[in-house]
Amino acid sequence: MMFRMIMRRLGIGVVTLWVVSLLMFAGTEILPGDVAEIMLGQEATPESLAALRGKLGLDKPAALRYLEWLGDMATFDLGLSLAGHSGTGGGGATIEVLIGARLQNTLLLSSIVAAISVPLSVTLGLLAAMFPTSLYDRTVTFTTLCLVAVPEFFIATMLVLILAVQLQWLPSIATMTDFESVWDMLRSLSLPILTLCFVLLAQMSRMTRAAVLNVMSSPYIEMAILKGVPRRRIILRHALFNAIGPIVNIIALNLAYLVSGVVIVEVIFAFPGLAKLMVDGVQVRDMPLVQACGMIFCATYVVLILISDIASIVSNPRLRHPK
Amino acid sequence: MNGFDHKEGYQASEVRRMKAQYESGGLSRRQFLQGLMATGLALGTATAIVTGSRDVRAETPKRGGRVRFASSGHGPTDTLDPQLFTDGIAYTRGRTHLNNLVQFNDDLSVRPELAESWEVNSNATEFVFHLRKGVTWHDGKDFTADDVVYTMNRHMGDESISKAKTLVAMVSEWKKIDQHTVKASLSSPNSDLLPTLATFHFKIVQDGCDDIPGYFNKVIGTGPYTCEEFSPGVRSIGKRNPNYWREGPWLDELELFAITDPVARVNAVASGEVELASTIDTKAFKQIDDAEGVSIFSTKSGQYVDIVMMLDRHPGNNPDLVQAVKLLQNRKRLVRSVFKGHGAYGNDHPIGEAYADHCESLEQTELDIDRAKFHVNKSGISEVELMASEGIPNGMEFALLFQSEARKAGLSVDVKKVPHDGYWGNIWMNTPMHLSNWNMRPTAYVMMELAYAPHAPWNESQWKNERMGVLLEQVRAETDPGRREDMFCEMQGLIRAEAGTALPVHLNYIDAISDSVKGMPRVPLAMLGGCEWPEFIWLEA
Numbered sequence: 001m002m003f004r005m006i007m008r009r010l011g012i013g014v015v016t017l018w019v020v021s022l023l024m025f026a027g028t029e030i031l032p033g034d035v036a037e038i039m040l041g042q043e044a045t046p047e048s049l050a051a052l053r054g055k056l057g058l059d060k061p062a063a064l065r066y067l068e069w070l071g072d073m074a075t076f077d078l079g080l081s082l083a084g085h086s087g088t089g090g091g092g093a094t095i096e097v098l099i100g101a102r103l104q105n106t107l108l109l110s111s112i113v114a115a116i117s118v119p120l121s122v123t124l125g126l127l128a129a130m131f132p133t134s135l136y137d138r139t140v141t142f143t144t145l146c147l148v149a150v151p152e153f154f155i156a157t158m159l160v161l162i163l164a165v166q167l168q169w170l171p172s173i174a175t176m177t178d179f180e181s182v183w184d185m186l187r188s189l190s191l192p193i194l195t196l197c198f199v200l201l202a203q204m205s206r207m208t209r210a211a212v213l214n215v216m217s218s219p220y221i222e223m224a225i226l227k228g229v230p231r232r233r234i235i236l237r238h239a240l241f242n243a244i245g246p247i248v249n250i251i252a253l254n255l256a257y258l259v260s261g262v263v264i265v266e267v268i269f270a271f272p273g274l275a276k277l278m279v280d281g282v283q284v285r286d287m288p289l290v291q292a293c294g295m296i297f298c299a300t301y302v303v304l305i306l307i308s309d310i311a312s313i314v315s316n317p318r319l320r321h322p323k
Numbered sequence: 324m325n326g327f328d329h330k331e332g333y334q335a336s337e338v339r340r341m342k343a344q345y346e347s348g349g350l351s352r353r354q355f356l357q358g359l360m361a362t363g364l365a366l367g368t369a370t371a372i373v374t375g376s377r378d379v380r381a382e383t384p385k386r387g388g389r390v391r392f393a394s395s396g397h398g399p400t401d402t403l404d405p406q407l408f409t410d411g412i413a414y415t416r417g418r419t420h421l422n423n424l425v426q427f428n429d430d431l432s433v434r435p436e437l438a439e440s441w442e443v444n445s446n447a448t449e450f451v452f453h454l455r456k457g458v459t460w461h462d463g464k465d466f467t468a469d470d471v472v473y474t475m476n477r478h479m480g481d482e483s484i485s486k487a488k489t490l491v492a493m494v495s496e497w498k499k500i501d502q503h504t505v506k507a508s509l510s511s512p513n514s515d516l517l518p519t520l521a522t523f524h525f526k527i528v529q530d531g532c533d534d535i536p537g538y539f540n541k542v543i544g545t546g547p548y549t550c551e552e553f554s555p556g557v558r559s560i561g562k563r564n565p566n567y568w569r570e571g572p573w574l575d576e577l578e579l580f581a582i583t584d585p586v587a588r589v590n591a592v593a594s595g596e597v598e599l600a601s602t603i604d605t606k607a608f609k610q611i612d613d614a615e616g617v618s619i620f621s622t623k624s625g626q627y628v629d630i631v632m633m634l635d636r637h638p639g640n641n642p643d644l645v646q647a648v649k650l651l652q653n654r655k656r657l658v659r660s661v662f663k664g665h666g667a668y669g670n671d672h673p674i675g676e677a678y679a680d681h682c683e684s685l686e687q688t689e690l691d692i693d694r695a696k697f698h699v700n701k702s703g704i705s706e707v708e709l710m711a712s713e714g715i716p717n718g719m720e721f722a723l724l725f726q727s728e729a730r731k732a733g734l735s736v737d738v739k740k741v742p743h744d745g746y747w748g749n750i751w752m753n754t755p756m757h758l759s760n761w762n763m764r765p766t767a768y769v770m771m772e773l774a775y776a777p778h779a780p781w782n783e784s785q786w787k788n789e790r791m792g793v794l795l796e797q798v799r800a801e802t803d804p805g806r807r808e809d810m811f812c813e814m815q816g817l818i819r820a821e822a823g824t825a826l827p828v829h830l831n832y833i834d835a836i837s838d839s840v841k842g843m844p845r846v847p848l849a850m851l852g853g854c855e856w857p858e859f860i861w862l863e864a
Contacts, residue, residue: 276556
């Protein structure tokens with residue numbers, strides 16, 4: 001039963017990926033200019049443009065280029081980056097080369113941030129739900145609301161100004177190079193980690209609090225209260241398990257954001273990650289590169305949402321046995 | 324504050340500025356002394372200040388250390404292939420791993436590099452280069468005439484994708500005479516071939532490199548540093564080439580990358596994270612001044628920003644409107660406020676003071692609202708649309724300043740801000756009025772041939788002037804200095820009066836460097852002294 005559900009969802013996931021690739025291809029085609037124009041820039045002449053286009057295969061019709069890409073993709077060949085391709089001595093920078101190290105960087109940063117922010121925010125949220133309207137709850141609510149309201153580039157810039165430029169405690173950029181130890185790596189990543197934790201903490205703890213309080217107002221909890229069960233026990237034994245569905249969902253969405261949406265943080269800390277690569281790819285109209293990044297992001301969403309759905313089903317017997 | 328205090332403040336700040344410039348090699352001892360006396364100091368005081376300052380030109384380089392350079396941009400288009408170099412980080416990588424035939428001095432004259440000496444015939448149609456012997460590539464192979472011929476042929480023919488091929492279009496053949504001699508035969512004279520060959524795109528690559536798999540992923544050069552790592556949009560690493568064919572380089576290792584966010588770049592250089600950072604925003608000068616151990620490195624250059632009015636369509640086809648736009652440039656305020664003094668007045672032609680062939684005798688166009696109003700009325704045009712982009716240096720401030728001056732003359736300017744990606748393909752030379760910017764070129768001839776010759780593909784305002792074409796043709800073959808000067812003056816005057824470009828300012832290159840970095844060159848062609856620094860700088864502890 002569970003197995004069939006997972007297979008069906010994965011099937012839908014593949015279809016989603018295909019639709020997304022079609023949309024992204026259309027998107028890059030609609031944008032004015034192509035990679036040849038952008039690489040030659042102000043120095044472009046009609047002849048050199050034609051020569052470069054021929055070299056990159058851009059003279060073929062759009063539909064054919066898409067089908068070729070799709071064929072390569074089916075055999076797990078991500079292809080050559082157009083931008084890195086020309087004049088590279090017959091070698092050509094493959095997409096794997098461009099993406100490889102950045103994917104590792106992005107995954108490393110996301111997992112550290114997740115490892116810190118998920119337990120912390122769930123705990124903060126649960127505590128706030130346990131003692132609603134207490135001074136603690138108000139403090140958490142006020143602080144997290146403030147953090148949610150401030151854009152991340154502002155948080156990041158302020159952290160750099162105070163901790164890196166004024167106090168000189170931490171490095172202002174995180175270029176992911178030459179680590180002598182784990183400590184060294186954490187130190188160089190500390191400012192991006194801090195910034196992202198602030199951003200995620202707020203949303204996840206707010207959602208945890210809301211989900212738990214929502215369950216707290218259901219009839220069986222009222223029954224438990226009337227029976228005289230202590231509040232802490234109600235929340236940890238009864239309410240939390242029923243609130244896991246929404247909490248896991250919001251965590252999944254936040255983790256997917258960490259993989260694909262942290263462009264601003266990557267730019268401010270000169271962090272070589274995937275999100276900035278995709279933006280660069282769009283700027284130079286490098287279709288295979290954009291597609292490859294897009295596929296990774298889309299797959300991340302599909303897998304994370306699938307995991308969160310499985311988690312809600314496992315935690316909720318009613319979903320396990322649909323009528 | 325009284326007037327006396329004010330003057331004292333001015334004098335003190337001028338002395339500080341000049342001292343910093345002298346100590347970073349930007350002023351000679353003589354220029355420094357004259358500058359000090361020009362601020363009103365007595366000879367004795369001025370001499371004392373000069374003696375109390377460090378004369379870097381007399382310092383000896385030290386070996387060792389590692390330098391990190393943060394450029395302003397990089398991405399998936401990063402390449403180590405010289406024919407496709409586009410930006411400062413690529414030029415810098417070229418100088419790190421490769422060599423030219425000839426090399427620029429700070430005053431844009433050339434000195435030998437891989438070519439030890441050369442002979443030019445009297446009408447500049449035959450160039451014979453004698454190559455240096457005993458130079459080896461990073462992989463141990465000998466450098467020979469084959470490499471030079473192969474490199475130069477990549478810039479020739481219809482199949483070539485080189486960005487610089489128009490500059491050498493008059494060369495009909497590169498021929499190997501013997502292992503260490505190469506001859507270039509030209510179909511028409513070009514007395515500027517040597518400076519052209521000293522530019523970024525003519526770095527020498529290995530014979531047959533297009534067929535060596537992965538050659539440009541980790542380029543093999545003859546240059547001062549070997550390429551240890553290159554990942555586009557991430558970074559590149561150079562290690563000292565122990566077998567380099569001349570003295571230097573001084574550093575053990577170089578790391579080149581970019582911090583695209585301007586604020587983050589300033590923070591990185593201010594906090595000592597990197598030793599060199601390019602393209603510092605005028606708004607960040609104060610932060611650099613306040614930071615310990617970091618200074619602004621400003622190099623006078625001929626690069627410029629301009630407003631293009633395409634003469635083949637409305638409104639540029641109205642000569643009165645073109646006149647009015649030129650008269651509405653507030654050059655003083657642009658240089659003083661927008662570029663904070665790091666620039667020079669433009670005179671509506673591209674040949675600024677940084678060029679050897681700058682014409683001194685032309686009258687400077689000034690802001691003149693009354694005359695502009697007359698021309699606006701006569702043109703019958705009261706509204707124009709101007710395309711602007713953040714990608715043009717201080718482009719928005721430039722456009723808005725023009726807008727406010729134009730309003731005073733009854734011309735309403737609708738400034739349209741457009742994204743910079745695709746700007747050169749879609750906006751530039753496609754819309755009636757737009758901003759543009761040009762880097763400095765090695766000679767006045769190359770600059771004008773590229774951007775103002777009647778047949779030039781990048782003649783941005785579509786200004787087709789026959790006399791200009793004739794003069795360019797003649798000056799290329801002219802060797803008499805006096806007659807060359809007259810011709811250059813006439814051309815600058817023609818562009819100033821008639822071309823559809825309002826060119827109010829020449830910009831310095833403004834970068835920031837750590838005070839520990841010594842030996843910076845000052846070639847005015849690109850950021851950080853023409854991107855020539857990797858071979859020459861050293862670290863002072």
